[in-house]
Amino acid sequence: MLKFWEKRIKTGILTENLEFDKELEKIKKSIKDKVKKHFAGSLAIRMVDSGSCNACEAECNALSNPYYDLGRLGIHFVASPRHADVMFLSGVMTMNMYTHAIDCYKQMPNPKWVIAIGDCVRDLGVFEKTYAIKGNDLKIDHYIPGCPPTPQDIIKGLLEFLKTI
């Protein structure tokens, strides 16, 4: 255990590491201010995958690693749509997920927003329409493009979204 604490102290806090570009730090600060202003310091996101390749999920998971650490901006992913302000929607919206995704949206309390993660939601990305794909019918408030969008893209996209409300 001693070895661990030695390493812990030597490593320091990575989120303040200077290797990270300053632009991102600036964005993070303004996100924090926006979240404080509009959401009383806490923005809750529910992520729903409607038929993605799982890259978008991996990138959203990466948002909580020590480099990005969305939690310290007051943004966190919640386990229930009933706790959520925003739905992150990824994937092509398959026939089999359609009713579940809509159910999930209905369970969210007002006011609520949907942010699309990745190209699939808008135009299926590289995929094409088949019998098994229904396509998205939920009203999208903001798109974060990319295949998949990188964690930086998602943070930037969140800021753009926060500017619109």
Next chain:
Amino acid sequence: MRLIARFALDNKKDFEIVDVFDKKIERQKIDKKNPVVQSLMPKYPAAIWMERKIRDEFGIEFEGAFDKRPLVKHERFPKNIYPLRKDFEKKDIEFDDFKPYKYEEIEGDNVFTVPVGPIHAGIIEPGHFQFSQAGERILHLEVRHFYKYRGIEKMVEGKKPKEIKKLVERISANESIAYQIAFTDILSQAGESQIPSSLKQKYFTVLELERIIHHLTDLGAIPNDAGFAPALAFMSKLAEDARRVMAKITGHRFGFGAIKEEIELDYETLIDFVSHLKKEVEFFEDWIEDIASVWDRFNTTGALSKEKALKYGVVGIGARASGIKLDRRDNDFYKNFGFKMQLGKKGEVADRFMVRIKEILNSIEMIKNFKTGKNEKLCIKEFKDGEYMSFTESSIGELFMYMKIKNGTVERFYVRDPSHINWQAFHTTIYKDIIADFPLINKSFDLSYAGNDL
């Protein structure tokens, strides 16, 4: 004999069932007017989903099958269409009336069910788990998938082989490199050309890096599900580092588009990184060994017995952690570059955890040995019609890909993701555990939903 895949073809005048075993391939033609074939379910339980899928998509009946419920056609999916038949061309279908799905459930006094999913608590893919519980003890679990069923097999039909590359690499992003390598292998077979040895080394370098990223992510997430969050912080940092190296050497964080006919890899960056990573992983191993609370959860949990694993034909980490020597990398080419099979003993969460650590260290060795300065190119001019198969060891397990080319276009495309088999064996691991162990066991396998659902 191990069943690898069972899938169907529509040859216009008849149907054909192809059974791929590890030692042989069997084919049988079926009359279209009365499409019935003998079921393999009783002998090979892994055939359950494969046959239910064929039944849904082709309308072929299986004699002696004990499970005839729909698989990919969920409650409101129309049941009277057979989308993979050649005469089905519709791209839009309407929802049908709601027909309930009959789950495998145990009934009795004080026995209750816990339905979980398809939308889960974390940021994960959709799938449904139906638990029958007696208090905290799990009596039975049915895994139900195909919420992400996108109809990829149909999507690629009629296209030129090269046109579908972008699609193939996005079937399951966490195994993208493995999919690309299997696909390139098929293209080279169809083009009657050989992948040059130095190019193969580069392909496998990227594949090992993908494996490292996958394992690192799990090495953080598994202890986290056992309540030990510092491991998640430690490992998610390393996984992010590895992903950035992937972006640097291939131009994409997931390596989409990385496996090309000619690639240049920045081995210097890569070897610097893996040398650093080796120290970090050794530190991690040393550190986590002393955390008693973690091992208290890992040991005896989620045991996949060798007998069950063999019966289901489990592949990949799941098989190796149960002591089964099964790895598509177990060949002379890989051995020349330092491949060593990593095995567990009891198939518990602890075994799968340790196999992952050992595989990372082995992958690091291999990446160092794969380094090459040669720059050979794969030349594929045109594709010969025919049937081609390829196997790759993805970060989850053995990936099987099949493609039939006719008149220069894709006639039939089929993938058996390692997850397709392992998900079916998953329920055998939970009978001695309580429901709170489920997330831990699930994470220790870390199977793909997208690759399974297609």
